[in-house]
Amino acid sequence: MPTNKLFRDNLKIALLLAVTTLLVYARVGGYELIFYDDNLYVTENQMVLGGLSWRSVAAAFATTEGSSYWHPLTWISLMLDIQLFGLHPGALHLVNVLFHAANAALLFLLLAWMTGATWRSAFVAALFAFHPLHVESVAWVTERKDVLSTFFGLLTIGAYARYADRPGVGRYVWVVLFLVLGLLSKPMLVTMPFVLLLLDFWPLGRMGGRLELVSGPGPVRPSVPLTRLVAEKLPLFAACAATAVVTAVAQKHGDVMAESSLGFGLRVANAAVSYVRYLGKTFWPGSLSIFYPHPGSALPAWQAVGAFLLLFLITALVLRRFRPSPWLSLGWFWFLGTLVPVIGLVQVGAQSIADRYTYVPLIGIFIMITWEVSERLSSLRVPPRVLWASSLLVIVVLAGLTWRQLGFWRDHETLFRHAISVTKGNCVAHNSLADYFLRKGDRDAAYEHLQEALRMCPKVEESWYNLGVLQRERGELLEAEHSLREALRLRPGYGEAWSNLGAVYLQSGQVSEAIGALREAARHTPDDATVRFNLG
Numbered sequence: 001m002p003t004n005k006l007f008r009d010n011l012k013i014a015l016l017l018a019v020t021t022l023l024v025y026a027r028v029g030g031y032e033l034i035f036y037d038d039n040l041y042v043t044e045n046q047m048v049l050g051g052l053s054w055r056s057v058a059a060a061f062a063t064t065e066g067s068s069y070w071h072p073l074t075w076i077s078l079m080l081d082i083q084l085f086g087l088h089p090g091a092l093h094l095v096n097v098l099f100h101a102a103n104a105a106l107l108f109l110l111l112a113w114m115t116g117a118t119w120r121s122a123f124v125a126a127l128f129a130f131h132p133l134h135v136e137s138v139a140w141v142t143e144r145k146d147v148l149s150t151f152f153g154l155l156t157i158g159a160y161a162r163y164a165d166r167p168g169v170g171r172y173v174w175v176v177l178f179l180v181l182g183l184l185s186k187p188m189l190v191t192m193p194f195v196l197l198l199l200d201f202w203p204l205g206r207m208g209g210r211l212e213l214v215s216g217p218g219p220v221r222p223s224v225p226l227t228r229l230v231a232e233k234l235p236l237f238a239a240c241a242a243t244a245v246v247t248a249v250a251q252k253h254g255d256v257m258a259e260s261s262l263g264f265g266l267r268v269a270n271a272a273v274s275y276v277r278y279l280g281k282t283f284w285p286g287s288l289s290i291f292y293p294h295p296g297s298a299l300p301a302w303q304a305v306g307a308f309l310l311l312f313l314i315t316a317l318v319l320r321r322f323r324p325s326p327w328l329s330l331g332w333f334w335f336l337g338t339l340v341p342v343i344g345l346v347q348v349g350a351q352s353i354a355d356r357y358t359y360v361p362l363i364g365i366f367i368m369i370t371w372e373v374s375e376r377l378s379s380l381r382v383p384p385r386v387l388w389a390s391s392l393l394v395i396v397v398l399a400g401l402t403w404r405q406l407g408f409w410r411d412h413e414t415l416f417r418h419a420i421s422v423t424k425g426n427c428v429a430h431n432s433l434a435d436y437f438l439r440k441g442d443r444d445a446a447y448e449h450l451q452e453a454l455r456m457c458p459k460v461e462e463s464w465y466n467l468g469v470l471q472r473e474r475g476e477l478l479e480a481e482h483s484l485r486e487a488l489r490l491r492p493g494y495g496e497a498w499s500n501l502g503a504v505y506l507q508s509g510q511v512s513e514a515i516g517a518l519r520e521a522a523r524h525t526p527d528d529a530t531v532r533f534n535l536g
Contacts, residue, residue: 010112013122014105021101021129024399027406028093028139034412035436036290037142042078042092051083052076064250068348070243073184074145092141099147100138104129106154107363114161114203120370123391127366130398132285132405134362136355139409140290145186146359152182153189153360160196164204164221172232180239187247188360190240191338193233198333200229202326262347266297269304271343274353275336276307282358282365285398287422288405290415291429294352311336327371334364350428412436427457434466443470461490465497472500477508495525 033043042048047059060075078092085091104125111121128134137146159174182189200206206224281288318332342348342357377387408418413436419429430453437446450467453460468483481504487497498521505514521528 010109010118013118014108017108017122017125017129018101018105021104022097024130024402025097025100025138025406028097028409029090031089031093031139031409032411033089033092033141034415035439036412036416036432038140041142043087048075048078048082049087050079052079068250069145069187070246070250071145071184071186073181074148074186077144077148089141093139096138096141096144096147099151100129100134103147103150103154106151106158110154110158110161111367114199117371120374124363124366124370126395127370127398128363130395130402131282131362132288132398132401133281133355133358135288135402135405135409136290137359139406140356143356146356149182149185149189150360152178152185153192156182156189156192157195157199160199161204164200164206176235176239179236183239183243187243188338188341190244190341193236193240194337195334196233196236197229198330198337200224202330262294262296266299267344267347269299270295270352271345272307272311273299273303274343275339276310277353278339278358278361279365281355282362285401288355289419289423289426291419291426292352292354292423293425293428294347294350325372325375328368331364331366331368334367335361338364425456427453427460427463430456431460431463434463438466443473446470459490461487461494461497464490465494465500468497469500472504472507477504480504493524495521495528498524499528499530
């Protein structure tokens with residue numbers, strides 16, 4: 001543990017990090033909720049809108065509705081917000097910001113404690129706080145699960161570092177408790193036992209030998225055999241395995257792309273390319289979008305081959321410096337490992353990559369960069385003031401880019417128009433804008449975006465259905481029949497489409513066809529009162 005004076009100094013730095021993070025992100029307090037998952041998580045979620053009660057807490061543990069994850073603690077967190085502030089978008093946003101600021105401060109304190117490198121740790125935490133790739137996890141209320149699970153993940157690391165200093169059952173219980181709370185917030189933390197093994201190597205030094213820290217010789221911890229290091233984490237692996245099973249069940253009923261539509265080879269190829277794209281956006285965070293379309297079978301082979309070669313080369317270079325630069329191995333395998341659950345080997349959703357998935361993995365890259373560059377510059381005897389000025393410039397530039405990126409999150413229309421402007425073939429963004437304009441009553445704008453979405457992605461039944469409904473309202477009955485038939489071709493059991501097709505036939509005087517369509521609607525949606533009325 002650091003001395004009292006050093007600990008007080010570190011607390012001051014942590015407070016400064018938290019306050020500056022709050023200042024950069026404060027503008028989200030005036031932002032709206034968006035109609036892309038925020039409606040499923042908050043505005044149309046009766047469980048959350050009911051606030052906090054024993055009944056709602058029980059429901060949180062029993063549901064995966066509105067999500068491909070099981071994350072009861074995230075639901076409870078949102079319920080608590082509603083209980084305290086009501087349905088106040090600004091309050092919901094600012095709670096996310098508070099967690100992000102706390103995470104930045106915690107990350108600094110943990111790194112400074114484990115490595116003795118105060119200013120390097122502060123720089124890593126500042127990169128974490130102000131990198132534009134993290135805007136999505138903070139400015140999107142739906143991503144409460146990111147900031148909340150990371151908060152408990154960092155506490156898990158802190159508890160584990162304390163346990164490593166003096167192993168004991170009492171200290172180990174805290175490790176398990178914080179990990180379980182993190183898993184209940186988002187199952188992304190299933191890689192935490194792997195992260196703890198990396199920390200055993202560096203900076204905790206539990207694999208033997210004295211670590212030379214920046215502040216001087218580190219503590220000498222007893223050398224622990226690898227088999228024992230793995231064995232002591234078996235309860236953690238068990239908790240993660242249980243969470244993975246529950247998540248798999250949730251995703252089976254959620255938004256998992258059919259394996260028949262995206263073969264394993266394509267998923268592996270896209271995973272390699274995605275790793276490289278994440279690295280690229282880390283160093284050049286431009287053209288960030290809430291949604292990046294998946295290339296599917298259109299992924300160029302040269303991109304996949306190039307990505308595999310680059311990943312292999314970096315891994316080889318890192319392993320070559322395994323002993324003299326252990327932070328390279330820690331950071332690189334932290335990045336690779338923590339991305340595994342969301343890299344696309346099991347494809348959840350239609351996106352190729354997502355900014356939010358980098359929230360924890362980029363910590364590894366930040367550690368790699370900071371420690372290696374610092375070591376190189378120290379060996380070159382670069383003046384400290386040059387290091388300070390360069391570091392400050394990087395942080396200011398990133399904070400400015402984050403401020404700019406935050407501006408796109410002020411409302412749904414701005415966010416998705418930006419997504420369309422920085423990506424190609426983004427039918428999801430067009431569909432989302434169409435849905436937004438339908439809710440706002442702007443039928444013409446919705447019509448235009450639906451047509452554009454279907455031009456890009458003609459196999460989305462909801463788009464054909466919505467277009468058919470609009471065409472029916474506009475009196476374009478032949479076009480409406482075609483659109484609804486397309487929706488039914490893609491999903492024969494689409495009850496609402498059958499119902500609207502029946503209404504189209506009624507409007508055009510085709511009574512027998514209308515009866516047939518409405519009977520199909522009644523078969524698929526027997527509780528629809530409108531269908532029963534039309535049949536009656």
